[in-house]
Amino acid sequence: xxxxxxxxxxxxxxxxxxxxxxxxxxxxxIHGKQFIECFYAYHSNLxxxxxxxxxxxxxxxxxxxxxxxxxxxGYDDMAILQPTYLTDFYKNGFNTTERNAAIKKSHxxxxxxxxxxxxxxxxxxxxxxxxxxxxxxxxxxxxxxxxWRGESKGYKLSDKDSYKYLEAAQKLGIKNVHVHKGPTIIPxxxxxxxxxxxxxxxxxxxxxxxIVEHCGLPRLDDFCWIATQETNVYAGIxxxxxxxxxxPGYFAHVxxxxxxxxxxxxxxxxxxxxxxxxxxxxxxxxxxxxPEDLTKETGSVLTxxxxxxxxxxxxxxxxxxxxxxxxxxxxxxxxxxxLSEPVPA
Amino acid sequence: xxxxxxAELWACLHGVMDPELDESVVDLNFVTKADVDASSxxxxxxxxxxYWCAANFSFLMADDMRRAAMALDWVTGVSVVLGEHMYADxxxxxxxxxxxxxxTFGVEADGDLEDLRRTxxxxxxxxxxxxxxxxxxxxxxxxxxxxxxxxxxLHSLPVDDEGDRLRRRYLERRDVVSAATDxxxxxxxxxxxPLRADGFAAYVSGLRRVGVNAEFNSALCRGLLSVRFDLETxxxxxxxxxx
Numbered sequence: 001x002x003x004x005x006x007x008x009x010x011x012x013x014x015x016x017x018x019x020x021x022x023x024x025x026x027x028x029x030i031h032g033k034q035f036i037e038c039f040y041a042y043h044s045n046l047x048x049x050x051x052x053x054x055x056x057x058x059x060x061x062x063x064x065x066x067x068x069x070x071x072x073x074g075y076d077d078m079a080i081l082q083p084t085y086l087t088d089f090y091k092n093g094f095n096t097t098e099r100n101a102a103i104k105k106s107h108x109x110x111x112x113x114x115x116x117x118x119x120x121x122x123x124x125x126x127x128x129x130x131x132x133x134x135x136x137x138x139x140x141x142x143x144x145x146x147x148w149r150g151e152s153k154g155y156k157l158s159d160k161d162s163y164k165y166l167e168a169a170q171k172l173g174i175k176n177v178h179v180h181k182g183p184t185i186i187p188x189x190x191x192x193x194x195x196x197x198x199x200x201x202x203x204x205x206x207x208x209x210x211i212v213e214h215c216g217l218p219r220l221d222d223f224c225w226i227a228t229q230e231t232n233v234y235a236g237i238x239x240x241x242x243x244x245x246x247x248p249g250y251f252a253h254v255x256x257x258x259x260x261x262x263x264x265x266x267x268x269x270x271x272x273x274x275x276x277x278x279x280x281x282x283x284x285x286x287x288x289x290x291p292e293d294l295t296k297e298t299g300s301v302l303t304x305x306x307x308x309x310x311x312x313x314x315x316x317x318x319x320x321x322x323x324x325x326x327x328x329x330x331x332x333x334x335x336x337x338x339l340s341e342p343v344p345a
Numbered sequence: 346x347x348x349x350x351x352a353e354l355w356a357c358l359h360g361v362m363d364p365e366l367d368e369s370v371v372d373l374n375f376v377t378k379a380d381v382d383a384s385s386x387x388x389x390x391x392x393x394x395x396y397w398c399a400a401n402f403s404f405l406m407a408d409d410m411r412r413a414a415m416a417l418d419w420v421t422g423v424s425v426v427l428g429e430h431m432y433a434d435x436x437x438x439x440x441x442x443x444x445x446x447x448x449t450f451g452v453e454a455d456g457d458l459e460d461l462r463r464t465x466x467x468x469x470x471x472x473x474x475x476x477x478x479x480x481x482x483x484x485x486x487x488x489x490x491x492x493x494x495x496x497x498x499l500h501s502l503p504v505d506d507e508g509d510r511l512r513r514r515y516l517e518r519r520d521v522v523s524a525a526t527d528x529x530x531x532x533x534x535x536x537x538x539p540l541r542a543d544g545f546a547a548y549v550s551g552l553r554r555v556g557v558n559a560e561f562n563s564a565l566c567r568g569l570l571s572v573r574f575d576l577e578t579x580x581x582x583x584x585x586x587x588x
Binding site: 031034035037038041042044045046183217218219220221224225240243246247250253254257261297298 | 365395396397431468550553554555557558560561562564565568569571572573
């Protein structure tokens, strides 16, 4: 919960969090080592110095630390757990649905647990998706189209097999498909950065929402174009958001483009925890305004209303969260005990 | 003479761009070595912001460096070596044999690099064009004037230093989209059609996001490279600092 100076409460849903194990003990090979090091470089490069973690903490943090960072010292009310399997790099996987499920179980009112699938896994994968969706009552999945698998160096959402999986997901009650279209993991050249396949499936699956994580960066330009034409395409701003500290000018440009092309109802906040933490991101975001010259050019303004939508209301709509009811639940569970009493109206 | 040749080599590498960022691989700090040996062979080494940087882009840059160096008339051979990358071994082996990307990666590669090269040349054209158009508009040139210019007229248009720099950059990429002879229109879109005064503002704002995207990527790549190779303290090699 973020409270403005005038006492207004902003309900925050973090659209992008991880509970990973990148520790040397879990690394399978050099790729596992390089993967977490690359994440750590993102963290080191874009965090304010005071928010920088030791490498060891970054490689593997415990559930208590995560809870504290998100909900106590951070302003998140709820967080979506997005899995990243990477079983070729890590013995027990990097950040699997099962690993995430454990932390969700301890704090059911705080977490939304997403699953994952890979259309290259054939009928077995469809069965697994079925079981996973039923077991965890999944509302969302996270997909990596650039992930390598055996001989394949990535897939497209518009592939025939992807259609099969999306149809199955829809039948299983999954509504939200988060697609990692951002800085890629082991991309070769199979259009790993391309966002055109989003256009195709967004048209074919009107009842699914496609949340393009990292707003298509490094392909923001192509993404904005596609998202404008489809009503069910959203932008997740994890990775773009931390630029608010080191490169506020670029962040302003990105936000003004997203507001211009997509509008405030289709942008979702995400911290990408543990790469970055909600406290400083949201402190800076709430204080942020798009410079006047950009507003003049694009008409984009980050009003309090727009910030409220981006920080929580948009995700609440996608995941069917009744914000007032959820606040009551969290309050009843002592979740706001660390906050001072609300400012009297 | 070796010194002069080495300077010449660095100057020619300066003209090689990261296709995605449209910035010089030298300015980006990617090139760590460019030496000339006694038999006029050149040895180039480079590195990238992450271990995972796309293999196709990595190969493209290496290939462009090789071509650029080979174009110097005194060069008898070129070796280009990529360091600390997931595909370093494979890419370096392919480069050493003078293979194409497709030949290097075989079945793993999907399509040749020319399409990719073209995609990014067009983006670079657009980015350079919008930068120049913004500058010219801000210094008082109307859409009517700009869309009526031929290339010869753009060449001789009086501009300030910044305008001159942006014009040179734009003209370097003008022939990517259509013929760039003197009598041709100065400003055309990615399909080669002349820009028109009506719809000019919408066209420019449409291109704006290409520039924003590239700026953003550049900031990210520079930051990651700087952390990865500790560019903050360039004069204290890491191994020595920790010893």
